[in-house]
Amino acid sequence: MLGHVHPDADVLGTLLALGLALEARGWRIVYGGPHPAPGALGFLPGVERYQVLKSLEGAFDVAVLTDCPNPGRTEGLIDQAKTAASVVVNIDHHPDNRRYGHVNWIDTTAAATGEMVYRLLVGLEAAITAPIATNLFTAVHTDTGSFRYSNVTPATFQIAADLVAAGAEPAVVSSALYERRGAGALRMLGETLSRIQVSEDGRVAWLALPAGSVPETFVESEELVNYPRSIDSVRVACLLRVLGNSVKVSLRGKGDVDVQKIAAKFGGGGHPNAAGFTVPGALEPVTRDVLAAVRAAVSP
Ligand SMILES: [Mn+2]
Structure with a gap:
């Protein structure tokens, strides 16, 4: 079960859910990827099994990647997986998926890869245990912005309902995701949000973070781009941050x-x-170039 760089809850939740279901059927599973699971997702059942993998040792029957559109996002692990495993399975909902697997299951109508893996487990008649349900519920919860985004369909709620019936606890997941800040982090959030700028016409808002202005873990845990997005008039929100000699x-x-x-x-x-x-x-x-492209896209 192979994750991509900076794995989020849709990656980890689906890898862990599928892996746990296969383990119950006797498979032996290795979970990992180029970066560790973020601390904020430490509550996902089984996440302690997820290892940092810089290379793949040994032979595998199958390598599964979930929610990973681009083979460049594994720091070479996909290429190694193609040598180490006879079958690479690519399960994803991104429209720009590069179809790098032997098996490519891409459903762009799914709000989260978590929806797809849920349907897969139902199709396999796998037992949806509480740990599996919690992983998949968290995947769907985060990829839909807590069921608020336009990707949410009746199927999303049906799947979420099934997962709650199977033991996922929405209040526990929400609390684990959104109510574990330190007081210092909340103050840092306030200071960081004061950097948000808005274009004259109000359609574009952006937050540009210079190198060293806030810790990387803070940026990853706060989903800062959602704050400029929350402004009424804004059509496109941008978060720009320095990573080495590049801007993400x-x-x-x-x-x-x-x-x-x-x-x-x-x-x-x-x-x-x-x-x-x-x-x-x-x-x-980079900020100038990005804003020019964004302005061109939102101009009436
Ligand atoms: Mn996703």
């Missing part, structure tokens, strides 16, 4: 602007409402 950019769209198309211009990808990319360069010129 997250885009969020509201309504009809397809931010995936903007990201594609910079070699990135994602979904129509949520996309991202990383470009070499300093923060100021």
Whole structure:
């Protein structure tokens, strides 16, 4: 069960759910990826089994990647998996998935890969235990912005209902995700949000974080891009942060602007409402270029 760089809850929840279900049927599973599971997801059942893998040792029958559209996002592990395993399975809901597996199951109508893995486990007649349900519920919960985004369908709620019936606890998951800040982190959030800028027409808001302004773990746990997105007039929100000699950019769209198309211009990808990319360069010129492309996309 192979995760991509900076695994989120849809990656980890689906890898753990599928792995736990297969283990119950006698498979032996190794879970891991190039980066560790973030501390905020330490409550996911089985996540302590997820290892940092810089290379794959030994032979595998199958390598499974979930929620990973781009083979470049595994730091070479996919190439190694193709040598180490006879079958690579690619399960994803991103529209720009590169179909790098031997088996490619891509469903762009799924709000989360968690929905797909739930349907897979039902199809396999696997027992949905409480640990599996908690992993899948968290995957769906986070990829839908707590069931608030436009990707939510009746099927999303049906799956969520089934998972709660199987033992996932929404209050426990919400509390684990959103109510475990330190007081210092809340103050840091306040200071960070004061950096948000809004274009004159109010349609674009952005938050540009210089190197060293906030810790990386803080950026990953706070989903900072959602704050500029919450402004009424904003059609596209941008988060830009320095990573080494590059700038990592997250885009969020509201309504009809397809931010995936903007990201594609910079070699990135994602979904129509949520996309991202990383470009070499300093923060100021990258911010200027990104804002020019965003403005062009939102201009009436
Ligand atoms: Mn996802």
